[in-house]
Amino acid sequence: xxxxxxxxxxxxxxxxxxxxxxxxxxxxxxxxxxxxxxxxxxxxxxxxxxxxxxxxxxxxxxxxxxxxxxxxxxxxxxxxxxxxxxxxxxxxxxxxxxxxxxxxxxxxxxxxxxxxxxxxxxxxxxxxxxxxxxxxxxxxxxxxxxxxxxxxxxxxxxxxxxxxxxxxxxxxxxxxxxxxxxxxxxxxxxxxxxxxxxxxxxxxxxxxxxxxxxxxxxxxxxxxxxxxxxxxxxxxxxxxxxxxxxxxxxxxxxxxxxxxxxxxxxxxxxxxxxxxxxxxxxxxxxxxxxxxxxxxxxxxxxxxxxxx
Amino acid sequence: xxxxxxxxxxxxxxxxxxxxxxxxxxxxxxxxxxxxxxxxxxxxxxxxxxxxxxxxxxxxxxxxxxxxxxxxxxxxxxxxxxxxxxxxxxxxxxxxxxxxxxxxxxxxxxxxxxxxxxxxxxxxxxxxxxxxxxxxxxxxxxxxxxxxxxxxxxxxxxxxxxxxxxxxxxxxxxxxxxxxxxxxxxxxxxxxxxxxxxxxxxxxxxxxxxxxxxxxxxxxxxxxxxxxxxxxxxxxxxxxxxxxxxxxxxxxxxxxxxxxxxxxxxxxxxxxxxxxxxxxxxxxxxxxxxxxxxxxxxxxxxxxxxxx
Numbered sequence: 001x002x003x004x005x006x007x008x009x010x011x012x013x014x015x016x017x018x019x020x021x022x023x024x025x026x027x028x029x030x031x032x033x034x035x036x037x038x039x040x041x042x043x044x045x046x047x048x049x050x051x052x053x054x055x056x057x058x059x060x061x062x063x064x065x066x067x068x069x070x071x072x073x074x075x076x077x078x079x080x081x082x083x084x085x086x087x088x089x090x091x092x093x094x095x096x097x098x099x100x101x102x103x104x105x106x107x108x109x110x111x112x113x114x115x116x117x118x119x120x121x122x123x124x125x126x127x128x129x130x131x132x133x134x135x136x137x138x139x140x141x142x143x144x145x146x147x148x149x150x151x152x153x154x155x156x157x158x159x160x161x162x163x164x165x166x167x168x169x170x171x172x173x174x175x176x177x178x179x180x181x182x183x184x185x186x187x188x189x190x191x192x193x194x195x196x197x198x199x200x201x202x203x204x205x206x207x208x209x210x211x212x213x214x215x216x217x218x219x220x221x222x223x224x225x226x227x228x229x230x231x232x233x234x235x236x237x238x239x240x241x242x243x244x245x246x247x248x249x250x251x252x253x254x255x256x257x258x259x260x261x262x263x264x265x266x267x268x269x270x271x272x273x274x275x276x277x278x279x280x281x282x283x284x285x286x287x288x289x290x291x292x293x294x295x296x297x298x299x300x301x302x303x304x305x306x307x308x
Numbered sequence: 309x310x311x312x313x314x315x316x317x318x319x320x321x322x323x324x325x326x327x328x329x330x331x332x333x334x335x336x337x338x339x340x341x342x343x344x345x346x347x348x349x350x351x352x353x354x355x356x357x358x359x360x361x362x363x364x365x366x367x368x369x370x371x372x373x374x375x376x377x378x379x380x381x382x383x384x385x386x387x388x389x390x391x392x393x394x395x396x397x398x399x400x401x402x403x404x405x406x407x408x409x410x411x412x413x414x415x416x417x418x419x420x421x422x423x424x425x426x427x428x429x430x431x432x433x434x435x436x437x438x439x440x441x442x443x444x445x446x447x448x449x450x451x452x453x454x455x456x457x458x459x460x461x462x463x464x465x466x467x468x469x470x471x472x473x474x475x476x477x478x479x480x481x482x483x484x485x486x487x488x489x490x491x492x493x494x495x496x497x498x499x500x501x502x503x504x505x506x507x508x509x510x511x512x513x514x515x516x517x518x519x520x521x522x523x524x525x526x527x528x529x530x531x532x533x534x535x536x537x538x539x540x541x542x543x544x545x546x547x548x549x550x551x552x553x554x555x556x557x558x559x560x561x562x563x564x565x566x567x568x569x570x571x572x573x574x575x576x577x578x579x580x581x582x583x584x585x586x587x588x589x590x591x592x593x594x595x596x597x598x599x600x601x602x603x604x605x606x607x608x609x610x611x612x613x614x615x616x
Contacts, residue, residue: 017325017407019419024335028415028524030473036405036421068376097344099325099407101419107336111327111409113344165338 005258006057008133010120010149011044011163012141013062013077013087014096014112015069018243020281024103033101040076041098041283043139043163043247049080050251050273054290056258059083061129061149062142063117066091070117080284086129090117102241102281106217110243120145131156135254138178139163143170150177159257163250167191175206182253182270184246188213196221200229210263214249214274216242222267222305230305232267235275235296244283249274252293264305272297313566314365316441318428318457319352319471320449321370321385321395322404322420323377326551326589332411341409348384349406349591351447351471351555357388358559358581362598364566367391369437369457370450371425374399378425388592394437398425410549410589414525418551428453439464443562446486447471451478458485467565471558475499483514490561490578492554496521504529508537518571522557522582524550530575530613538613540575543583543604552591557582560601572613580605 019033040046048058060082064070066089073095077084098112119142130136136153138146138160147170153160154177164171164183167190175181181203185196192199196213200223203211212222219233252273256266272293279286288296327341348354356366368390372378374397381403385392406420427450438444444461446454446468455478461468462485472479472491475498483489489511493504500507504521508531511519520530527541560581564574580601587594596604 017405019407019421021419025417025419027332027411027417030418030420033419033421036402094344097325099327099409099419101407103335109333109335110338111329111333111341111407112338113327113341 004057005134006059006132007048007051007135007137007254008059008061008130009044009048009137010061010142010146011137011139012042012096013040013045013060013064013073014042014098015072016041016098016100016243016283018100018102018241018282020102020241022104024101024107024109035281037282039282039284040073041244042096043165043250044137045073045077046244046247046283047137047163047251047254048082049077049284050248050287051254052080052082053287054251054255056255059086059129059133061086061120063088063090063120065089065093065095065115065117067094069095069097088120088124093117100243102243106239106242106278108241108243114141119143122148125149125152127152127156130158133158135159135161135257137161137163137250137254140165140168140171143168146170147174147177150174161250161254163246165246178206179209180253180257181206181208181211182250183213185213185215212267214246216245220267220271222263224263228263228307230264230307232264232271232305233303235272235300235303237275237278239278241281242278245274245277247283248277248287268303268305269293269297272300312365313442314367314440315356315359315443315445315562316367316369316438317352317356317445318369318450318454319445319447320350320404321348321353321368321372321381322350322406323380324349324406324408324551324591326408326410326549328410328549328589330412332409332415332417343589345590347590347592348381349552350404351473351558352445353381353385354552354555354591355445355471355559355562356390357385357592358556358595359562360388360390361595362559362563364563367394367437367440369394369428369433371396371398371428373397373401373403373423373425375402377403377405396428396432401425408551410551414547414550414586416549416551422449427451430456433457433460435460435464438466441466443467443469443565445469445471445558445562448473448476448479451476454478455482455485458482469558469562471554486514487517488561488565489514489516489519490558491521493521493523520575522554524553528575528579530571532571536571536615538572538615540572540579540613541611543580543608543611545583545586547586549589550586553582553585555591556585556595576611576613577601577605580608
């Protein structure tokens, strides 16, 4: 760990084509989009952008293709001040792409392709890269490299955070190396069944300091190793686009970890970042700066954790 | 009209981001695409590409933005040999974009944005451009220019064809100037109600030589001014992607018009072009050349018109 807190993220980066629409179409129909945007995305990449906007030094590790999308992904991260020396290129491969349909009722339907660029291999992960951060964020792709990096992090005293979207083949192997598990409802239910309380408890048995399941507008549920368990409502906001809310939540959560805040405060801050993000089309457009989150939290005194 | 048949198309051109998937997602879900492709599209533009592959000289009239998509739309048309001198550019505007999701059951769900480039104005249409073709193809966008061009075509003895996808504000004004109306089921029903036979008859009252309604895998229904009425089944084919089938049908239909074939033969040829198109992802990838269509039609003797 260095004196100045910094975060290393190893995972997905994408080029997103986003569009707003009134009603989500039936299959085999045509629907006209009201507005469109092309912007960088991806869970880990957008979480790092969030941290960068909050003033934290960040480094991204991953791989893009040699296509135009790859160049745009890189320039989008560099424009936010994310260090990209560990963003490798597979010249003949394609980058991750996504189409995100943001409907009027704040649903975001995502069609994504992982691209043909090879996942990072274990030998491409350098212990110095991992030890350079206070926190390591993973998102489940790059299975082999993620496991290697998480083990390195544990040995180096670097806190590990996993953004779990879908339960994957490598999840069970990776989870014992994760300190903070912040996952989707889908991930929790795929592992632990339909009862979310039971699923969170089951996930907690992998040994994380805290497990949080995010449920979009329904808020989140957190279970800590010390026995604390609380729900946090989502902040009421007139959402334009919820794409990337989970990613931004992770950025805010890690910001809280770096401040050594109480867990409920960290989760509340993360939820505020995610809520503010929804103000505009695009996973990154409306990601707030620190002062905005602080001002928002001062106003929104009603949203508090409910300890169970 | 010139000695060598040629076709002028005035309408939409798009840059399509296409992806194949197993099941179409529920709203607010994430789905991973198996394969992706970026390719030029748009009803009129893809119909002209079809004609170009069949050996016909073609000219496109329309407008793109000054963005990368606009350059790609132009280069995609030029690569097929479509003349693009009448493809104007709005430097500060965006081009038409689409995301097309091709599912396993041959459904194609299209999310499209018309871009911010201005529609062509009436004064931007030159009578010499219109008179240069034997056939003028329109697709309903560029309302003002389409009406002007259709009127010029009538005066110049140029045959007009309309690709009607959705009934629009300008449709009723445009239809009297159209010789061959080849429309979607949606267009027919929006104007003439749910009974397709009645809707076709209602559309025929605008005075076209022939009205054809295409219904995808369910085939098509044609009603000619001479009283001929027939259905044509679709050719059985294992479809990978049906995006652009309607556009390619129009290209094939116009090819038949240029050959002065009997109407049922023209429609059968059009249906064969559309069927062959479905062999690969992308509105244009598998558009056949003339010899391919001819060979396919020789094999597929079972698919014949049914006169009613």
